[in-house]
Amino acid sequence: MVKVGENIRQRKDGRWLVRCKIGFGDDGKIIYRHIYGHSYEECKDKLALFKAQHPNKIVRPKFTGKFAELAALWLKHAQLTVKESSYATYIYLINKYLVPRWGEKTILDMKLPEIENWIQSLMKNGKKGGKGGFSYSMLTIILVVFRSILSFGDRCYQLPNPMRGFRWHEHKNFNQDKVLTKHEWDVLTSSLKYRPNDLHIALALYTGMRIGEICALQRGDIDFASETISVKRTVYRIFDYVRGHGTKIVIATPKTKDSYRTMPIPRILIKP
Numbered sequence: 001m002v003k004v005g006e007n008i009r010q011r012k013d014g015r016w017l018v019r020c021k022i023g024f025g026d027d028g029k030i031i032y033r034h035i036y037g038h039s040y041e042e043c044k045d046k047l048a049l050f051k052a053q054h055p056n057k058i059v060r061p062k063f064t065g066k067f068a069e070l071a072a073l074w075l076k077h078a079q080l081t082v083k084e085s086s087y088a089t090y091i092y093l094i095n096k097y098l099v100p101r102w103g104e105k106t107i108l109d110m111k112l113p114e115i116e117n118w119i120q121s122l123m124k125n126g127k128k129g130g131k132g133g134f135s136y137s138m139l140t141i142i143l144v145v146f147r148s149i150l151s152f153g154d155r156c157y158q159l160p161n162p163m164r165g166f167r168w169h170e171h172k173n174f175n176q177d178k179v180l181t182k183h184e185w186d187v188l189t190s191s192l193k194y195r196p197n198d199l200h201i202a203l204a205l206y207t208g209m210r211i212g213e214i215c216a217l218q219r220g221d222i223d224f225a226s227e228t229i230s231v232k233r234t235v236y237r238i239f240d241y242v243r244g245h246g247t248k249i250v251i252a253t254p255k256t257k258d259s260y261r262t263m264p265i266p267r268i269l270i271k272p
Helices: 040-053 067-078 084-102 112-125 136-157 182-192 196-207 211-215
Strands: 002-005 008-010 016-024 030-037 228-231 234-239 247-252 261-264
Touching: 008 040, 016 040, 030 040, 067 084, 067 136, 084 136, 084 234, 084 247, 112 136, 182 196, 196 211, 211 234
Parallel strands: none
Antiparallel strands: 002 008, 008 016, 016 030, 228 261, 234 247
């Protein structure tokens, strides 16, 4: 397709095409109208006529450019695409850490040096009462949400993204997972033999199931004939965003398709 000017292009079939913005969808994405002509001049004339007949066709959603309002728009969009547990986390992080600092600022007033200073302060004194900095994982989650909101404003409302080009350094001094020694394993498994009510601990040890998956098990998920356990759901404790405080228990589907699985029950857990 040959491009000449004003976004007017010649198609392979010989016709000429121009795309004209006519508005925005509910998700913030631009809606286009396609205008065709048999020549470049015809296409250009049709475009000029359309603009003259519809001078106020392109209407942007009312938006003052404040971060708090952009965050609310982003949340509305995110609610359609993520699980409730993720949505609750987003609301908590936005209300707890982002809006108090940036809520009343317009996007145009947000500059990268100021944002970098804020990140440094979270690394040093982010915890409640300034008692130490956030962990790398916690700070990463906050920044992922923060950057997603700003990218949403750039993509859907053509607002400048003050974090464009910002690179979050890869964490190198992370803590290694603690692995039980052979002696610790033997002591733990031996004690479980005399504590039948702690079967959930044995399940975690021998199958690798997550805590939420074990809590969500139902009788129908265990097949003693084939000696298998099926993971079909999980339990989350999430921020109660309806009340605005506290937490609530949610039973939901696993987070990824790979989390759905059927595994054999270890022989050691099956009584003869």
